[in-house]
Amino acid sequence: MLQESPIASYFAQPALPRVEPADLARAVQVLHRRTGIVLGDHKRDMAARTLGMRTHHAGQPSVHAYLDFLDQNPQADEWDRFVSAFTINHTAFFREQHHFRILKDFVQRRAKPIAIWCCASSTGEEPYTLAMTLHDACGQSGTDVSVLATDIDAQVIIQARKGVYTLDRIKPVPLEFLRRYFLRGTGRQAGMARVKPVIRDLVTFQELNLVSPSWPLSQKFDAIFCRNTMIYFDKATQTKILERFVPLLKPGGLLFAGHSENFTYLTQSLRLQGQTVYSVT
Numbered sequence: 682m683l684q685e686s687p688i689a690s691y692f693a694q695p696a697l698p699r700v701e702p703a704d705l706a707r708a709v710q711v712l713h714r715r716t717g718i719v720l721g722d723h724k725r726d727m728a729a730r731t732l733g734m735r736t737h738h739a740g741q742p743s744v745h746a747y748l749d750f751l752d753q754n755p756q757a758d759e760w761d762r763f764v765s766a767f768t769i770n771h772t773a774f775f776r777e778q779h780h781f782r783i784l785k786d787f788v789q790r791r792a793k794p795i796a797i798w799c800c801a802s803s804t805g806e807e808p809y810t811l812a813m814t815l816h817d818a819c820g821q822s823g824t825d826v827s828v829l830a831t832d833i834d835a836q837v838i839i840q841a842r843k844g845v846y847t848l849d850r851i852k853p854v855p856l857e858f859l860r861r862y863f864l865r866g867t868g869r870q871a872g873m874a875r876v877k878p879v880i881r882d883l884v885t886f887q888e889l890n891l892v893s894p895s896w897p898l899s900q901k902f903d904a905i906f907c908r909n910t911m912i913y914f915d916k917a918t919q920t921k922i923l924e925r926f927v928p929l930l931k932p933g934g935l936l937f938a939g940h941s942e943n944f945t946y947l948t949q950s951l952r953l954q955g956q957t958v959y960s961v962t
């Protein structure tokens with residue numbers, strides 16, 4: 682005879698600690714200070730649930746104690762999990778395709794080597810799209826190009842390094858690129874595809890927080906891709922980051938923004954070229 686209790690307990694949700702309005706307000710500030718992310722009022726319910734979950738999984742007796750723990754332990758591993766719980770990692774291969782046509786044309790006219798910084802690279806689709814575009818555009822000198830891919834979220838960096846995606850995720854990749862740059866999984870890997878080493882080797886992944894006071898970068902870039910990330914920051918944070926991008930661009934270099942991001946009124950150091958692509962004034 683079937684017993685109900687084991688199944689019911691398998692699906693049971695843990696009782697989450699209560700999130701007081703003051704705790705939530707404090708968490709919103711903590712998140713903003715650490716990441717620059719501004720949580721809008723419409724996201725408060727989701728944020729309260731996330732906070733309750735993190736408190737439960739971190740084994741803290743209350744949300745208040747959890748936030749005290751974060752404050753008192755700036756190096757704790759829990760910070761990675763806290764940040765990761767609040768970041769929005771939505772991305773796709775060949776997202777906003779026109780940018781890759783512009784990039785192809787741009788790099789074909791530029792002196793090599795070419796270096797691109799993808800500064801909020803999420804699970805890797807964007808930097809691998811960049812690497813495929815560069816490899817395709819530069820022909821024989823396809824190894825004279827590199828992509829630095831960074832993100833604040835340690836968990837997406839780990840996933841991105843693997844370069845493994847479901848067949849559904851790689852649907853936007855043109856057929857020709859699928860043939861050249863992906864390996865299709867078989868057996869236990871059926872339904873998955875892996876980016877080939879020729880492309881993976883062009884990309885270096887590294888954690889980097891755009892709001893931290895120093896960035897561990899030792900080179901300048903022909904182009905910076907900062908797409909669909911500034912929308913989560915306030916205007917003051919966006920302006921500061923843009924001003925820090927400017928000296929990192931080589932002469933004639935380009936900054937690519939997301940389709941809903943407009944930097945024209947934030948800084949006089951960048952001029953809109955069209956299609957959310959900027960150059961240094």
Ligand SMILES: C[S@@+](CC[C@H](N)C(=O)[O-])C[C@H]1O[C@@H](n2cnc3c(N)ncnc32)[C@H](O)[C@@H]1O
Binds near residue numbers: 801910
């Ligand atoms: C919506 S995704 C955009 C991914 C990709 N750029 C694209 O357009 O498809 C935003 C990414 O920004 C990252 N992010 C948020 N705050 C950040 C910060 N302070 N520094 C660096 N990355 C950050 C998130 O972890 C997330 O992966």
